[in-house]
Amino acid sequence: MQECDVDVAIIGAGTAGLSAWQTARHYSDRVALIEGGEPGTTCARVGCMPSKLLIAAAETAHQVREAAGFGIHAENVRVDGRAVLARVRQQRDRFVESVFDSMQRIEPANRLSGHARFEDPQTLLVGDQLRLHARSVVIATGSRPHWPDMLEAAGGRLVTSDDIFEWQDLPESVAVFGPGIIGLELSQALHRLGVRLRVFGKSGSIGPFQDEALRDYADRTFNESFHLDPAAKVEAIERDGDRVAISFLERGSGKRLTERFDYLLAATGRRPNLDRLDLEKAGLRLDDKGVPHYNPFTLQCQTTAGQGSAIFIAGDANQERPLLHEANQQGRIAGDNAGRYPDRRAGRRVTPFSIVFTDPQMATIGHSRRELERQLGGCSGVAVGEASFEDQGRAVVMRRNRGLMRLYAEHGTGQFLGAELFGPHVEHLAHLLAWAMEQRSEVNRMLEMPFYHPVLEEGLRSALRDLSANLQQGPAIAERCMEFGPGG
Numbered sequence: 359m360q361e362c363d364v365d366v367a368i369i370g371a372g373t374a375g376l377s378a379w380q381t382a383r384h385y386s387d388r389v390a391l392i393e394g395g396e397p398g399t400t401c402a403r404v405g406c407m408p409s410k411l412l413i414a415a416a417e418t419a420h421q422v423r424e425a426a427g428f429g430i431h432a433e434n435v436r437v438d439g440r441a442v443l444a445r446v447r448q449q450r451d452r453f454v455e456s457v458f459d460s461m462q463r464i465e466p467a468n469r470l471s472g473h474a475r476f477e478d479p480q481t482l483l484v485g486d487q488l489r490l491h492a493r494s495v496v497i498a499t500g501s502r503p504h505w506p507d508m509l510e511a512a513g514g515r516l517v518t519s520d521d522i523f524e525w526q527d528l529p530e531s532v533a534v535f536g537p538g539i540i541g542l543e544l545s546q547a548l549h550r551l552g553v554r555l556r557v558f559g560k561s562g563s564i565g566p567f568q569d570e571a572l573r574d575y576a577d578r579t580f581n582e583s584f585h586l587d588p589a590a591k592v593e594a595i596e597r598d599g600d601r602v603a604i605s606f607l608e609r610g611s612g613k614r615l616t617e618r619f620d621y622l623l624a625a626t627g628r629r630p631n632l633d634r635l636d637l638e639k640a641g642l643r644l645d646d647k648g649v650p651h652y653n654p655f656t657l658q659c660q661t662t663a664g665q666g667s668a669i670f671i672a673g674d675a676n677q678e679r680p681l682l683h684e685a686n687q688q689g690r691i692a693g694d695n696a697g698r699y700p701d702r703r704a705g706r707r708v709t710p711f712s713i714v715f716t717d718p719q720m721a722t723i724g725h726s727r728r729e730l731e732r733q734l735g736g737c738s739g740v741a742v743g744e745a746s747f748e749d750q751g752r753a754v755v756m757r758r759n760r761g762l763m764r765l766y767a768e769h770g771t772g773q774f775l776g777a778e779l780f781g782p783h784v785e786h787l788a789h790l791l792a793w794a795m796e797q798r799s800e801v802n803r804m805l806e807m808p809f810y811h812p813v814l815e816e817g818l819r820s821a822l823r824d825l826s827a828n829l830q831q832g833p834a835i836a837e838r839c840m841e842f843g844p845g846g
């Protein structure tokens with residue numbers, strides 16, 4: 359077996375691994391990046407980018423159908439499934455290509471191919487041919503789709519988000535298991551492209567929402583378009599020729615129904631790629647799911663003796679916040695600390711926030727209300743402000759007046775602490791709120807910011823005013839339309 363010495367070894371050339379490589383490279387020329395699967399990153403190959411491409415096509419079909427609501431009639435809308443999927447793949451391939459281009463900048467000697475696993479805390483076996491000794495290691499191995507055993511009954515008709523972008527044409531029907539983030543984005547897109555579907559959940563949860571008011575609102579809204587039961591009673595899953603037969607108790611009526619679908623899409627969560635790393639040989643303390651204990655600011659893993667190890671963990675592999683911008687930022691922190699090891703520095707972690715690209719979009723910023731109540735000693739510590747998009751001026755203009763937002767702040771200080779949003783284009787409002795949290799803004803200071811008219815941000819102002827009133831720091835909203843123009 360070939361032996362090799364490096365200063366830093368990074369396992370996984372995804373978003374976290376690439377950003378770790380770039381940062382660690384500031385300290386040494388001997389930084390190895392090891393990729394054992396398909397290069398190109400999850401985001402570009404099977405994640406963020408192809409899913410948003412599919413959503414963009416679905417959104418277009420929806421807008422054309424909805425045009426009649428403005429008095430504009432586009433007859434005989436036809437979705438060409440083959441063309442839709444061909445464009446998804448064509449653009450997806452361009453994104454993957456741009457990742458390949460950036461990888462070309464890495465010297466060939468530093469780019470290793472093969473599955474890596476630990477032999478001891480500072481030695482990796484890469485494939486069957488190479489033993490790599492490293493002063494420090496970054497685990498950036500990402501995650502993969504995970505499904506419960508009961509779904510296996512669908513056999514070859516069981517698919518995940520890794521598979522569907524390779525479809526040559528849209529199927530007639532899909533049963534989606536998991537109304538989480540991936541399940542909702544893909545379900546709505548497929549529905550709008552003409553695929554018949556039903557979405558089955560388990561725990562009652564919908565997307566990222568923790569606030570019941572938002573969850574119930576989203577439940578009602580999605581159910582106006584397609585069947586979604588967040589706490590479904592599924593009795594049987596069986597193969598029936600080329601199809602999957604699913605027997606379940608219908609929501610509301612409790613009637614036993616059996617429906618057949620072309621595919622069963624498992625969107626039941628993702629699990630970190632840690633199980634084939636031989637982590638027991640790395641001398642790390644693991645939690646009950648096999649994830650190493652690590653410091654969230656340095657991303658340094660703990661040894662079984664509770665000391666800082668020479669191993670760092672970033673991105674989906676640690677499951678803390680499995681999102682692209684987090685993988686990138688965590689990769690930088692882990693790469694910096696692996697490069698300077700045994701010295702290490704606490705990295706700056708940004709406000710948690712996530713955006714789901716459904717319509718209406720869903721977003722969460724900061725901590726959930728339940729978490730804040732836990733931290734601040736119950737509901738008396740947390741003030742809530744809300745506003746609906748149903749009568750919001752700009753949303754009405756665009757015929758997108760569905761949704762609700764709830765904002766949270768601390769009683770006494772008036773500091774803004776978090777929000778859950780469901781509404782049109784809330785990706786932008788979510789950024790404003792995340793930036794306000796980064797500035798540690800108080801609600802009344804946020805209200806002093808300029809607001810144009812007529813814009814969706816005026817809806818945010820209404821929620822902030824409600825929050826200010828509930829903090830007992832501002833007046834109750836009486837005649838808001840008179841004060842700010844129609845639809846504020």
Ligand SMILES: Cc1cc2nc3c(=O)[nH]c(=O)nc-3n(C[C@H](O)[C@H](O)[C@H](O)COP(=O)(O)OP(=O)(O)OC[C@H]3O[C@@H](n4cnc5c(N)ncnc54)[C@H](O)[C@@H]3O)c2cc1C
Nearest residue numbers: 370372373374394395400405406474500673674680681682
């Ligand atoms: C359908 C879908 C849509 C998404 N949409 C969004 C979105 O809109 N916005 C957003 O922020 N996030 C989104 N995400 C999440 C985002 O894609 C991930 O958080 C991000 O890509 C994780 O990056 P990573 O570097 O941790 O992992 P990856 O990019 O998966 O990289 C890990 C790499 O490690 C390699 N590897 C694993 N084990 C080994 C080993 N033992 N040896 C060598 N190599 C190994 C793998 O082959 C892989 O290339 C989406 C995810 C999915 C699935």
Ligand SMILES: NC(=O)c1ccc[n+]([C@@H]2O[C@H](COP(=O)([O-])OP(=O)(O)OC[C@H]3O[C@@H](n4cnc5c(N)ncnc54)[C@H](O)[C@@H]3O)[C@@H](O)[C@H]2O)c1
Nearest residue numbers: 536537538539540541558559560561626627628680713714
């Ligand atoms: N827009 C984005 O930022 C974006 C998009 C896609 C994915 N992601 C990332 O990917 C991660 C994984 O997404 P995900 O949707 O796979 O996970 P998730 O945890 O968001 O959703 C999984 C869902 O499956 C349900 N479920 C579990 N077991 C089930 C069963 N037996 N039957 C029916 N339902 C079941 C859960 O209750 C949950 O609703 C997300 O946490 C997110 O960080 C982000």
